[in-house]
Amino acid sequence: MEDTVAVVNGSPVLLSDFQKEIDEVMDYWRRAMPAAAADPAHVRKLRETTLEQLVDREVLYQEGTKLKIRVRERDIDNGVAEVKSRFAKDDDGSPVPEAEAEAVFAKKLKAMGLSYDQFRERLSRQIMARKVVEEAVRAKVAPPAEKDVRVYFEGLKSFIVSGASEPPKGMEEEEAQAFLEISGQIKAMTSERVRVSRILFRFSPAGSSREKKRALAAAEETRRKLQDGKSDFAQTAREVSEEAEYAARGGDIGFLIRGVAPPDFEKAAFSLPVGEMSAPIETEVGYFLLRVQEKRAAEPPDFEKFKDELAKAMMNISYQKELEAYVKSLKSAAVIERHLPAQ
Secondary structure: OOOEEEEEEEEEHHHHHHHHHHHHHHHHHHHHHHHHHHHHHHHHHHHHHHHHHHHHHHHHHHHHHOOOOOOHHHHHHHHHHHHHHHOOOOOOEEEOHHHHHHHHHHHHHHHOOOOOOHHHHHHHHHHHHHHHHHHHOHHHHOOHHHHHHHHHHHHHHHHHHHHOOOOOOOOOOOOOOHHHHHHHHHHHHHOEEEEEEEEEOOOOOOOHHHHHHHHHHHHHHHHHHHHHOOOOHHHHHHHHHHHHHHHOOOOOOEEEOOOOOHHHHHHHHHHHHOOEEEEOOOOOOOOEEEEEEEEOOOOOOOOHHHHHHHHHHHHHHHHHHHHHHHHHHHHOOOOOOOOOOOO
């Protein structure tokens, strides 16, 4: 008999399924935040969270079976098509040939240790859980009244003006995180801000003086060519900037607000006229050339501008609370054994 990581009302949650899930999670963290992926305490938390998600999925699947909710072949076909569509474009957003997308999809299944039939079965269970949630939770969540949206908006405004970094007391963790994210978005859209493009000439933090001189010389030479009109800033960024993400966008990093960038970087960005370029700016990662594309003055947050998105956000917060309570009630009525193996 195959090893398990949990048993829910007598039904096993297989170790192999857990391993496939945690492998995907760890792959993401190794690419996005290598330091966190190497932290044993963080890895342990990820493993516990992944196990709990599998338990949640199982109790929802069992509830769907009890409620006689059907998952049709068409539902699974649509789910497969949705997943495959993620491989239909390359990293730059350009379409790829269908055969190539199919090959990437097949490679992904192989890496996950799944056959096509096993993948469809996995999707079927996920769709069942989703249908249970739609029927039992989403229908209960109504859009907030406009007066409640306005109260929430005024709370966000007060928080932004206060300059506080901690959310108001009494909020649960997920609600507090959402509050911070929304307030950050409103601040970014209403504060004084400047849209900047940049070119990076990198040197290592512990680099020699020769390495720094090489980077500075390259920055100064590039600046001369740009000032002489021999080169276009965006095209030059694509060709020589040593940060792939922004180089691909012609150096465009979007809008900056005060208090985010290094002091010298920020000073240059906010003092330069539109269309002007900075001298090389030294930071801990290298020398930057900046070009200001656009400036916008600060403006008071306008309720009419934000109310629709705030209503959606508030509805999503309510939905998450209802979902958490619903799954908790299912789990409290279930017999669950957990035995997560050591790392």
